[in-house]
Amino acid sequence: MIGPSSSHTAGAARIGRVARDLFGRQPKWAKIHLYGSFAETYKGHSTDVAIVGGLLDYDTFDERIKTSFEEAEKLGMAFEFIPETASVEHPNTARIVIGDERSEMSLMGISIGGGKIEITELNGFPLRLSGNHPAILVVHDDRSGCIANVANCLYKYDINIGHMEVSRKEKGDMALMVIEVDQNVDKEVLDELTELPNITQVTRIAD
């Protein structure tokens, strides 16, 4: 990885890259809120250039991280860093809000050391996603049968589920399935999942 900090540089880049992955395309703008140690040391630890690098889809060993601000400007991505004073559960926390003319997305991630991260919130849904495995995220209406349909579809393609979480904002309202799987999922599968009843959106994180 590129230094100087595995949690504040490499981990930060990973959080940015997962956000980009979930958004599915290059965002046009990004508002990055930093909490705890991230807020205090982001300049010295190059957390800022790392997150922007992640949003540009750079890996943790990509030398372009160092010049990510210039690269972002070239690609027309505006960004802003907002150090927050609110206390959070984990000292290395970032909330990334990204978007373009079509939609926007909010994601909260923590960097737990050695470059490992966890995504703890997506668009207001609490979740726990390591980013270590390929994953599928399914936004759906909170109706019976949704989970069974999705699981059946994955079974059909012989995709094994390693970890799964389901959450909803309110009963009968919008819900989110987070499914960590053992292998990368083809677009064909995503398309089929999208066609299922009561499914709003399907996104994936590749390995």
Add this chain to the structure above:
Amino acid sequence: MEPLFRNVKELVARAEQENKLISEIMIEQEMLVTDRPREDIMKQMDRNLTVMEEAVEKGLKGVHSVSGLTGGDAVLLQAYMEKGNTLSGNLLLDAVSKAVATNEVNAAMGTICATPTAGSAGVVPGTLFAVKNQLNPTREQMIRYLFTSGAFGFVVANNASISGAEGGCQAEVGSAAGMAAAAIVEMAGGTPQQSSEAFAITLKNMLGLVCDPVAGLVEVPCVKRNAMGAANSVVAADMALAGVTSRIPCDEVISAMYEIGKSMPSALRETAKGGLAATPTGKWLEAKIFGGSVVGSGQ
């Protein structure tokens, strides 16, 4: 999936029962958890070793960080060693200089391998490339050194923390130094139990170490803490190989480190608000590098 070991006690017990090296247990665990063949896992670690070699090489030629706070010390140390009348001995200083080299490269945003973190990336390779000249290991033994370190790092990361923001520098350089000490013991022909003793002795002597980076940079005091972490681990490895044991078992030392980290005020956990970062000179350097006023320094 159930790992082959969850703590150091189980790791050592398994190694002893099966009459295997700690590195072997770690390789088997990786094969089990990731469901990949041995060859893949060895190749991946070989690549890590190459990254470490290149970082040391680069640092020994002399690098400087953008802030200008660190760089060039690895070169100074190597030149001093060449004069041939060092007090602490060439192996120890070689380890120190190569740890410094790695962290100088890290501070300059170069490519390194996190062991277990980027800020503590110097200790494991620094000691490896120093003891290498004395023990003449094969390439495979050098790769195994990293697996032995990794086995102990795995235990710390899963039972405590390796993050400075959570546990202070003791969680980063303290863990790195313990990992290195355990690996030196295995490479020198010590037993799995002696690796465990070496880890415990090292970490015990780094308990309480805070994370207080000047200007929030991973430079002062991080580079020199890696230097002393490396020295600490070489000496602890020698102590364990001599038969010295730790009265407090390794896993309990790791728990103590975690508890101490949790009770550390946040000013001393990677926020650049306390310790050396809050000294008049630390504040002055911060203002010089990032601009801003130094009024109210040492808050």
